[in-house]
Amino acid sequence: MTTPTLTFKDRLRALRNLPVFFKLVWASGPAMMAANIGLRFIKAAIPFLLLLIGKLIIDRVVDLAQTHHTVAEAYLWKLVAAEFALALLSDGLSRAITLMDGLLGDRFANHTSVRIMEHAGNLDLDQFEDATFYDKLERARQQTAGRTILLSQVMSQVQDLITVGFLAAGLIVFNPWLIILLIVAILPAFLGESYFNDQTYALSRRQTPQRRELDYLRYIGASDETAKEIKMFSLSGFIIDRFKILSDKFYTDSKRIAVKRSLWGTFFALLGSLGYYGAYGFIIQQTVRGVLTIGELTFLAGSFRQLRSLLETILTRFTSVSQGAIYLSDFFDFFEIRPRIHNTAKPLPFPDPIQQGFTFENVGFKYLNSERWANRHLNFTLRPTEKLALVGENGAGKSTLVKLLARLYDPSEGRILLDGHDLREYDLNELRKHIGVIFQDFLRYQMTFSQNIAAGNIDEQSNSDLIYRSANQSMAEELAQKLPGGYEQMLGKRFADGVELSGGEWQKVAIARAYMRDAQLIILDEPTSALDARAEYTVFQRFTELTRGKMAVLISHRFSTVRMADRIVVLDKGEIVQIGTHEELLAKGGRYAELFELQKMGYQ
Numbered sequence: 001m002t003t004p005t006l007t008f009k010d011r012l013r014a015l016r017n018l019p020v021f022f023k024l025v026w027a028s029g030p031a032m033m034a035a036n037i038g039l040r041f042i043k044a045a046i047p048f049l050l051l052l053i054g055k056l057i058i059d060r061v062v063d064l065a066q067t068h069h070t071v072a073e074a075y076l077w078k079l080v081a082a083e084f085a086l087a088l089l090s091d092g093l094s095r096a097i098t099l100m101d102g103l104l105g106d107r108f109a110n111h112t113s114v115r116i117m118e119h120a121g122n123l124d125l126d127q128f129e130d131a132t133f134y135d136k137l138e139r140a141r142q143q144t145a146g147r148t149i150l151l152s153q154v155m156s157q158v159q160d161l162i163t164v165g166f167l168a169a170g171l172i173v174f175n176p177w178l179i180i181l182l183i184v185a186i187l188p189a190f191l192g193e194s195y196f197n198d199q200t201y202a203l204s205r206r207q208t209p210q211r212r213e214l215d216y217l218r219y220i221g222a223s224d225e226t227a228k229e230i231k232m233f234s235l236s237g238f239i240i241d242r243f244k245i246l247s248d249k250f251y252t253d254s255k256r257i258a259v260k261r262s263l264w265g266t267f268f269a270l271l272g273s274l275g276y277y278g279a280y281g282f283i284i285q286q287t288v289r290g291v292l293t294i295g296e297l298t299f300l301a302g303s304f305r306q307l308r309s310l311l312e313t314i315l316t317r318f319t320s321v322s323q324g325a326i327y328l329s330d331f332f333d334f335f336e337i338r339p340r341i342h343n344t345a346k347p348l349p350f351p352d353p354i355q356q357g358f359t360f361e362n363v364g365f366k367y368l369n370s371e372r373w374a375n376r377h378l379n380f381t382l383r384p385t386e387k388l389a390l391v392g393e394n395g396a397g398k399s400t401l402v403k404l405l406a407r408l409y410d411p412s413e414g415r416i417l418l419d420g421h422d423l424r425e426y427d428l429n430e431l432r433k434h435i436g437v438i439f440q441d442f443l444r445y446q447m448t449f450s451q452n453i454a455a456g457n458i459d460e461q462s463n464s465d466l467i468y469r470s471a472n473q474s475m476a477e478e479l480a481q482k483l484p485g486g487y488e489q490m491l492g493k494r495f496a497d498g499v500e501l502s503g504g505e506w507q508k509v510a511i512a513r514a515y516m517r518d519a520q521l522i523i524l525d526e527p528t529s530a531l532d533a534r535a536e537y538t539v540f541q542r543f544t545e546l547t548r549g550k551m552a553v554l555i556s557h558r559f560s561t562v563r564m565a566d567r568i569v570v571l572d573k574g575e576i577v578q579i580g581t582h583e584e585l586l587a588k589g590g591r592y593a594e595l596f597e598l599q600k601m602g603y604q
């Protein structure tokens, strides 16, 4: 990956992301945001007012001391009361602002997490299989905390700038040169900060793939899903070593920059102090000469000190704000990724029932970043009401074929027609609604038994009758009866009171998902491999009865199952080598008969 070098201009340019960012924040809590801005405006004026009242108090005290109480004292106490009230107000405002920053940050973090999930949900399957995409997703996710900080940083920046405006106005009245002295004193610190932030950002970008690997190692090193295999293969040491090497390199790289940054930072702070004490000395001298009153001395010295520290904060904060704004580009980049599989402007109404079926016309497909054809020269029709079985050795292209059918991918060449029209002309959601697929690597949701089944048609999650019926049809019902919590039993080991199921039991639960929807085409991509032979036979027999009149595609390595299909498609190296009924294919001899004989021998 190339590392971008950032210039001051890049930083300024990145600030353009801020309005879009604030629009997003505003959307997550408009009332809170408006209140936050209002309070900060009030808070911005307080430091100046405090200094001003302080000056008036001191001058009055000096007057009183010199004139031996000939001036009225009541005014002095009014000033003290005002200062006290202001101090209280300032404290209250700080707390309210911190509270609102925190709450707004939380709301915004939740809001963006939802948006990231929503966007990821619309993207194509092959985008998830691409490493660059993962880097973007990772960067978008990772910066959640950073964005929350950015929010309060930008608001504080505006608040401090207003305070600076007040204080600087006071200083300018006295001596504008002091302001210039101030800026000269802190500029090197700002440039230094900016330089080191660039370095840190570049490093962090370079390290994204490694950070993903570290997260992955951390996950496989300690997780319920991996513990079994890691223990049995004694992989713990291997994983820890890999983790150590990577994290040490991480540490060394970060340390180098951190140490340099700290050394330069000390030097620049020294310059700042020199500037401050120069100005301080000048103000003292003027007071001694009687040009300034003692009150003015405290006011100006206080203003100068506060200005210095405020400007320093503003300038260093500028680098981290622009830094955050640059990270925002990564965040927006993620949202710029568009799915390639999407709806046409005017989709055709989905045929119900399907009249002619699905026709593959010379369909070929290559996975992204792969030179090999996973499927090629596919020509066949899946007719209405037909049950088709796909047979072939591992990697023959069976799963790829069904993924093309469900439009998880679009063909790289050729086309798939549904009732004479390209699949791409139909509404994607309609298509998916009419197809029910259970994959071999179906998800084992760490949720309740009932939710695991309802996942097949989440709109019906409250339809208990449908859930019970689906469980009954897939033979998962007997399982629910054995579970202590019945249908409400939490499954999996991740959460409290969860019960882990066996591989075959999980498969029965997954198959129930297929019965949850009234799909016209049901695809079972080998979700029965862990069932014992008898269970698989029964499951498929029921399946055939229950889906009579519907289209189905079955993938199984067991011929007892495969032979139940109306026709069988035999795949080899992505291409169709034979197609026909069980009897026809056996009679013909060739690949199917060969595989069949092999399996028969195995059972003897």
Ligand SMILES: Nc1ncnc2c1ncn2[C@@H]1O[C@H](COP(=O)(O)OP(=O)(O)OP(=O)(O)O)[C@@H](O)[C@H]1O
Binding pocket: 129, 367, 368, 370, 374, 392, 393, 394, 395, 396, 397, 398, 399, 400, 401
């Ligand atoms: N996501 C992917 N990215 C790149 N290549 C893939 C991907 N999935 C599968 N392949 C490749 O495509 C080819 C066909 O795979 P496919 O999963 O369709 O085979 P299959 O017949 O279903 O195999 P099995 O019986 O093992 O499930 C294989 O060579 C595989 O390596």
